[in-house]
Amino acid sequence: DQQVKQNSPSLSVQEGRISILNCDYTNSMFDYFLWYKKYPAEGPTFLISISSIKDKNEDGRFTVFLNKSAKHLSLHIVPSQPGDSAVYFCAASAYSGGSNYKLTFGKGTLLTVNP
Amino acid sequence: DVKVTQSSRYLVKRTGEKVFLECVQDMDHENMFWYRQDPGLGLRLIYFSYDVKMKEKGDIPEGYSVSREKKERFSLILESASTNQTSMYLCASIEPKPRGRNGYTFGSGTRLTVV
Numbered sequence: 001d002q003q004v005k006q007n008s009p010s011l012s013v014q015e016g017r018i019s020i021l022n023c024d025y026t027n028s029m030f031d032y033f034l035w036y037k038k039y040p041a042e043g044p045t046f047l048i049s050i051s052s053i054k055d056k057n058e059d060g061r062f063t064v065f066l067n068k069s070a071k072h073l074s075l076h077i078v079p080s081q082p083g084d085s086a087v088y089f090c091a092a093s094a095y096s097g098g099s100n101y102k103l104t105f106g107k108g109t110l111l112t113v114n115p
Numbered sequence: 116d117v118k119v120t121q122s123s124r125y126l127v128k129r130t131g132e133k134v135f136l137e138c139v140q141d142m143d144h145e146n147m148f149w150y151r152q153d154p155g156l157g158l159r160l161i162y163f164s165y166d167v168k169m170k171e172k173g174d175i176p177e178g179y180s181v182s183r184e185k186k187e188r189f190s191l192i193l194e195s196a197s198t199n200q201t202s203m204y205l206c207a208s209i210e211p212k213p214r215g216r217n218g219y220t221f222g223s224g225t226r227l228t229v230v
Contacts, residue, residue, distance in 0.1 A: 009155065034218045041124075043205055043221030044158075089158060091218065101146055101209055103218060107157030 003027045004092050006106035014114055019077040021109050023090030026071065030092040034103070035064060035075050038087045047088070048075070080113045087111075118142075121206050121222035128229050134193040136225050138206030146209045147189040148219065149173075149181065151202040158205065164189055196229045203227075 005024045013019045021035075031052040036044035050057040050064045050073065057064050063076045077084055090106040122137040140147065148163040150173075160173030162181040170181050178200060182190040189208075193200055203226050207219035 006157075036218070036221075038152075041224065041226065043119075043207075043224045044219075045221070046218050049218065102148075102160070102163065105150075105158040107155065 001026070002107075003030075004090055004104050004106040006088075006090055006109050008109050009107070010110040010112070012112045012114060013080050015082055016079045019075075019080045019084065019111055019113065021075040021077075021088050021090075021111065023073050023075075023106055024071055025073075025092050027092070027094060027104075028071070029094035030104075031095060032093045033064070033066060033073050034091045034093075035062075036089040036091060036105075037084075038089065038108070044089060077111075080111075082113050082115050085111055085113050119206055119208055119220050119222040121204075121225050123225050124223060126225060126227045128193075128196050128227065130197060130229055132193075132196045132229075134196050134227065134229075136191040136193075136204055136206075136227070138189045138191070138222055139187050140189075140208040140220070141187065142208070142210065142220075143186060144208040144210050145186070147183070148207045148209075149179075149189065149191045150205045150207065151175070152205055152224075153202050161191065193227075196227075198229050201227060201229045 034049040035047040037047045038044040048062045066073045087108045089108045091103040119140045149161040150158045159175050164170045164183045180192045203224050205224050206222040209219050
């Protein structure tokens with residue numbers, strides 16, 4: 001059972017336009033969400049995160065929106081740049097107490113930004 | 116910055132070989148993880164460890180084992196490599212408090228090909 005879903009395997013946008021990547025989750029215990037970016041032959045790198053007590057977090061060109069009632073989050077990139085072309089993973093966690101901490105990942109969305 | 120180092124970027128092994136993938140982190144993190152990444156399947160958790168000599172199975176542990184003799188080192192072992200274990204292997208670590216707000220730090224990955 002996939003708890004974090006990224007239903008779009010790929011997305012193509014023009015340079016300068018907005019990129020919107022979507023993520024849905026099913027586990028209502030998730031309370032912290034993250035986006036990672038991954039280039040080929042490299043490990044994923046942290047991009048932006050949001051706690052469930054917020055509905056928006058912004059960092060430069062990147063904004064994450066969280067709709068808890070819909071169990072949906074999205075990543076907006078404005079303006080998109082060719083260097084943003086990568087696979088983007090959505091991830092979520094549920095606090096289980098103590099020092100245990102584990103992320104559940106979506107399958108990823110390949111973003112291509114065309115010059 | 117935390118550094119997670121995977122000993123090999125590329126490996127080619129023969130079917131039936133015993134394969135060791137090494138991962139070292141330099142920030143005294145308790146939590147360490149091994150994932151594999153495959154196209155269309157995203158990041159799948161193989162094993163994780165919350166402390167020295169402690170390990171837990173992830174979602175796809177079959178055909179793998181792990182070793183954590185020292186806090187900084189987490190090794191993934193393919194007992195008898197098979198072609199379906201050809202994949203990108205990613206190691207990650209995270210600080211437990213304050214719940215690792217930036218999530219995992221990943222290594223650069225090991226691209227393993229089993230022939």
